[in-house]
Amino acid sequence: MKKAFALLTGLTLLFGVLTGCSTQSNESPQAEQASTNGEPMVLRWSINSEPPSLDPGIAVDADSFDMIYAAFEGLTSYDVNGELVNATAESFTNSPDYTQFTFKIRKDAKWSNGDPLTAHDFVYAIKRNLDPKTASEYAYQLYYIKGGEEYNTGIGSADDVGVKALDDYTLEFTLKAPTPFFRELTFFPTLFPLHQKTVESNPKWADEAATIVGNGPFIMKEWEHKQKIVFEKNDNYWDKDNVKLDRLEVAMIDDNNTAFSMFENGDIDWGGYPASTLPPDAIPYLKNEGKLMVASNPGTQSVVFNTQKPPFNNQKIRQAFAYAIDRQAIIDNILQTGVPAAYGWVPDSMGLKPEGYFKEDPAKAKQLLEEGMKELGLTSFPSVTYTFDSTDMNKKVAEALQDQWKRNLGIDVKLYTAELKVYRDMRSQGNFDMIRFQWGADFNDPINFLEMFREKTGGNNHPDWENPKFKELIDQSYTEPDLEKRKQILLEAETILMEEMPLAPINFRGNPYVKNDHVKDFIIFPLGGAYFKYASVMR
Missing domain, CATH: 3.10.105.10 (Dipeptide-binding Protein; Domain 3)
Incomplete structure (x- = not known):
């Protein structure tokens, strides 16, 4: 079984880690200085549309997910080499038959408001996302957990769902069948933790920057709807020393020709996937110039x-x-x-x-x-x-x-x-x-x-x-x-x-894109999507 598990997880593909990326893992990458001129390091990004929700249990679209991965973090994530690594979890074990996984939560993990993050936050999020009243479209991703499908379809109870906190920093999953890829699945937002007080105090908590409490590398500071989103580095993030960007400015540009023109004019730092879609007429030109890159995510x-x-x-x-x-x-x-x-x-x-x-x-x-x-x-x-x-x-x-x-x-x-x-x-x-x-x-x-x-x-x-x-x-x-x-x-x-x-x-x-050379260590996840944690901009 262990050999089979290694084969399965080894199939995870790395596409889109860019030329010039660091070869170090996210366990100990070397942090770069913010700027050569002492000013904040800023990455200027774009997305196609207003994210419908930044609730990890509700979101279903790529733009929302990219913003969620900036503001939240799960048990696992990916390093600059495209390898699945521990994130909010510092370690894990699994039973020989892959029906039980146990994660140890980092004791220095915190929410963006400074509250401690515990195993209970994961238990709360998973049961809340399985609750039929939540109407999570991705609830089926949790059906691998024992009792998950029964609770979500109304024939079981939350008490029977196979996730529990053994103590404040130990999270245990009991699965309904052997699931060797379960650790990989914990990277998906439906299994992210949620700040219970925030969720229960305001039904629209995920719709405004001021009310979003996350645990990721960045904090949302501004959300000017249908215009822009601004993130800043999260000083309460457990791995803040390896977050290089001071600020992430995300413009909402629904016209891809406009977005590409802004890239060519230097107003944003990226053109095409996963920020936007390149105009069809630009692809032959970029290909002839040797600038076109393609992320072949499954x-x-x-x-x-x-x-x-x-x-x-x-x-x-x-x-x-x-x-x-x-x-x-x-x-x-x-x-x-x-x-x-x-x-x-x-x-x-x-x-x-x-x-x-x-x-x-x-x-x-x-x-x-x-x-x-x-x-x-x-x-x-x-x-x-x-x-x-x-x-x-x-x-x-x-x-x-x-x-x-x-x-x-x-x-x-x-x-x-x-x-x-x-x-x-x-x-x-x-x-x-x-x-x-x-x-x-x-x-x-x-x-x-x-x-x-x-x-x-x-x-x-x-x-x-x-x-x-x-x-x-x-x-x-x-x-x-x-x-x-x-x-x-x-x-x-x-x-x-x-x-x-x-x-x-x-x-x-196969998603085409082009980037400015001064952008380094930006990651396109092996399965698609944007990750800004390690990115730097050396203008």
């Missing part, structure tokens, strides 16, 4: 079908739309980052079936469309709309899909672009025919891409699809200790997913 871009209403309640019609997509044309002519085409949902780096489950086939697509329409009793195809969030890149991909569906299926698909918050609301409420969906790994295991479709009520099951055999296989994988047998179980599950096609994969993720 993830998949797809078209999700609403399986609960015609015509996409029909499997053959879903397959027809999937087989009619020319993925390589989209990659070569629009994305231009050399990412792989996706013929499966689980990224090929996770090794279930790298060659995929299907291929483009316009002739077969047309045949499936005709068969599906006959099964639904349709003599003409109804009006359908593809919805996407408003970036130039997403618009170009949407237009390419529209053209391919017209050319290969003879169907006129309408396009609808929505501002990010509206798009997310439509997606979560099932208010769409087809909608863009990109999923990035929360932890490096295929189950993270599959278990969201286990049942319709899953927080990220946007196609609202369910299959009894698929659910049975996912449940079986939870208790299978043999990694090779477990892989075959998950392979069978993905085979069902790709046969019924509630979503059509397009490409695996």
